[in-house]
Every structure is written in structure tokens, then in C-alpha cells.
Amino acid sequence: MITRRSPAVVALLCATVTALVPACATAGAAPESAGVVAPQAAPDIPVADVQAHLAELSRIAGENGGNRAHGQPGFRAGLDYIKAQLDAAGYTTAFQEFTIGGSTGYNLIADWPGGDENATIMFGGHADSVNAGPGINDNGSGSAGLLEVALTVAEQGLAPAKHLRFAWWGAEELGLVGSTNYVESLPDTEIAKIAGYVNFDMIGSPNPGYFVYSSGSQPPGSDQIEQVLADYFVSIGVATEPVEVGGRSDHAAFARAGIPTGGTFTGAEETKSADQAAKWGGTAGDAFDPCYHRSCDTLDNIDEPALDRNTDAIATAVWTLSA
Ligand code: DPN
Ligand code: CA
Numbered sequence: 590m591i592t593r594r595s596p597a598v599v600a601l602l603c604a605t606v607t608a609l610v611p612a613c614a615t616a617g618a619a620p621e622s623a624g625v626v627a628p629q630a631a632p633d634i635p636v637a638d639v640q641a642h643l644a645e646l647s648r649i650a651g652e653n654g655g656n657r658a659h660g661q662p663g664f665r666a667g668l669d670y671i672k673a674q675l676d677a678a679g680y681t682t683a684f685q686e687f688t689i690g691g692s693t694g695y696n697l698i699a700d701w702p703g704g705d706e707n708a709t710i711m712f713g714g715h716a717d718s719v720n721a722g723p724g725i726n727d728n729g730s731g732s733a734g735l736l737e738v739a740l741t742v743a744e745q746g747l748a749p750a751k752h753l754r755f756a757w758w759g760a761e762e763l764g765l766v767g768s769t770n771y772v773e774s775l776p777d778t779e780i781a782k783i784a785g786y787v788n789f790d791m792i793g794s795p796n797p798g799y800f801v802y803s804s805g806s807q808p809p810g811s812d813q814i815e816q817v818l819a820d821y822f823v824s825i826g827v828a829t830e831p832v833e834v835g836g837r838s839d840h841a842a843f844a845r846a847g848i849p850t851g852g853t854f855t856g857a858e859e860t861k862s863a864d865q866a867a868k869w870g871g872t873a874g875d876a877f878d879p880c881y882h883r884s885c886d887t888l889d890n891i892d893e894p895a896l897d898r899n900t901d902a903i904a905t906a907v908w909t910l911s912a
């Protein structure tokens with residue numbers, strides 16, 4: 590069980606110690622000058638909190654036949670875990686149902702109340718694993734990182750100008766089914782309200798690369814998302830490479846609908862080159878994730894610094910793109 594600080598407690602602490610704790614200057618009201626309100630700085634998300642969600646997803650898979658795959662009980666149990674935390678934090682959550690392969694699938698959609706719904710910014714990743722294993726890197730990592738950032742939004746009482754929506758997709762592993770279903774179920778008037786979609790699928794690969802989705806072949810506006818993510822990694826001194834993810838993850842349906850997209854990725858079955866090992870460490874000639882789609886995609890299959898940096902990148906993108 591994870592206990593969380595309430596915004597009221599943070600405010601109280603900061604009211605008493607602002608002079609001593611610089612973080613309080615940004616955790617509370619944004620500084621104001623000449624009538625311009627600077628956006629709040631994104632918080633540094635403790636990676637231990639993300640690992641705690643991964644431990645829960647691992648336990649849930651273990652209690653449900655060893656996976657969190659579409660049509661299997663572990664998928665819905667994992668999604669219920671995520672939903673319960675969001676509900677307790679004040680999100681408005683809903684399941685969107687669909688049918689594929691003779692089973693019901695679910696997307697979990699979580700709206701943070703407030704902001705301009707005509708400018709909705711979305712962040713998401715898939716919540717299903719393959720049948721072979723618990724899917725802790727693919728895509729427990731993105732699911733857990735998104736969850737912890739969403740909970741931090743609530744904890745800090747973020748009041749963004751844009752409306753903020755998070756999504757955990759079902760049946761990605763069956764061909765991007767959940768996210769495609771979501772986008773295709775929206776009328777054009779609703780599509781027009783989505784200012785962007787940012788995707789996180791595999792962000793803790795054990796032999797990690799630091800990839801940012803290339804905006805080159807994506808809809809206009811995608812360059813801003815790529816820039817925010819790339820700038821974050823520059824700020825922490827980590828080199829990135831642009832990657833063409835194409836139709837391999839859940840941003841694809843959004844891109845087809847003309848919505849700006851982006852995301853980060855630490856690599857799957859492809860092998861790390863000597864150049865990449867020189868700048869990122871790890872093992873040249875090995876896959877970024879040797880356990881991709883295998884039973885060994887467990888809690889041991891996570892590089893903690895990669896998970897930490899990419900979760901902080903999610904937070905930066907949420908804070909910056911919603912402002
Ligand atoms: N879509 C991922 C999977 O679930 O198998 C793999 C992947 C993620 C590939 C991101 C490319 C980029
Ligand atoms: Ca962090």
C-alpha cells in the first residue's frame with residue numbers, strides 16, 4: 590500500500606518552511622512578474638514509486654497465470670489496480686470496451702478535471718502484455734511511469750491551461766487494437782479537440798537506448814513534442830537518437846487522424862551498436878531488451894536509471910505541454 594502526501598499537507602509544510610526549502614517556491618504558487626505567470630516546474634519523480642507499481646503489476650501477473658495479456662484475468666486485474674489509484678487521487682475514469690479475438694478488451698481513460706477541453710493533451714501507453722510473461726518492461730514500464738506522473742499531478746494540484754487526459758490501452762499486442770478503437774470511435778469534432786498524444790511503450794529496457802520519436806513523418810505540431818522530450822534529455826546530459834516508430838505502437842492511430850504525436854522508447858529486439866554502447870553504456874551486440882516478448886520480461890528486466898529518466902521525461906512533457 591502506498592501512502593501519498595495530500596496537497597494540503599504540502600502547502601502547509603511549505604507555508605512554514607518556504608524560506609528554508611527552495612523546492613517550496615515552485616511546488617506552490619508559480620512566481621509572478623509583470624502579470625506573467627511562469628509555468629510550474631515539473632517535479633523529479635522518485636523512481637522507487639515507479640518500481641512499486643511494477644512490483645504490483647508483477648504480483649498481479651503472478652497471481653493470474655503469469656501474464657497480463659488481453660483476454661486473460663491478469664490484464665483486467667492490472668487495469669483495476671491502475672484505476673483504483675487514479676480514482677482515489679480524484680481522476681474521472683472510464684473503461685472503453687471492445688471485442689477482439691472472442692474476448693472483451695478494455696481501454697482505461699482518466700481525465701484530470703479542469704483545463705480547456707477544446708485543447709486536450711493526451712499521454713498514454715499500452716497496459717497489456719503478451720501471453721508469454723508478465724510484460725514488466727513491455728509495457729509495465731510505460732504503464733507505471735504514466736501512473737506515477739498522473740498521481741503526482743493530483744498530489745501537486747496541477748491546474749493546467751489545457752485539459753489533461755491519460756490512457757492505458759488494451760490489446761496493443763494484438764495489433765494496436767485498443768488505441769485504434771478509441772481514435773476511430775471519436776467523431777471529427779472530438780478529434781479536433783485533441784492537441785497532441787504522447788506515447789510511452791518500453792521505457793526501462795535492460796540494455797537501454799534513449800530514443801525520442803522522430804516528428805519527421807508525423808503530423809504538423811509533432812516537432813514541438815519531440816523538442817520538449819529531446820530538450821529534457823539535453824538538460825540531464827543524456828544523448829538521444831530520433832527513432833521512426835511508424836506503426837509499431839499506439840500513437841499510430843492518432844497520427845493517422847492528423848493529431849501531433851511523440852514519445853520515448855528504450856529499445857526492443859534490435860541490437861545496440863558499438864557507437865550506441867559508447868554513448869549510453871551497456872553491451873554492444875546485445876538486444877536493447879533480450880527478454881522482449883519472453884517469459885523473462887520480469888522485474889529483473891528493468892534498467893532503473895532508464896526508467897527514472899524516462900519517467901521524469903513524462904513529467905516534463907505533462908507539465909510543459911499542458912501549460
Ligand atoms: N510496440 C511494442 C510492443 O509492444 O511490442 C514494441 C515497440 C515499442 C516497438 C516502441 C517500437 C517502439
Ligand atoms: Ca526521478
Ligand code: ZN
Binds near residue numbers: 719727762882
Ligand atoms: Zn510488446
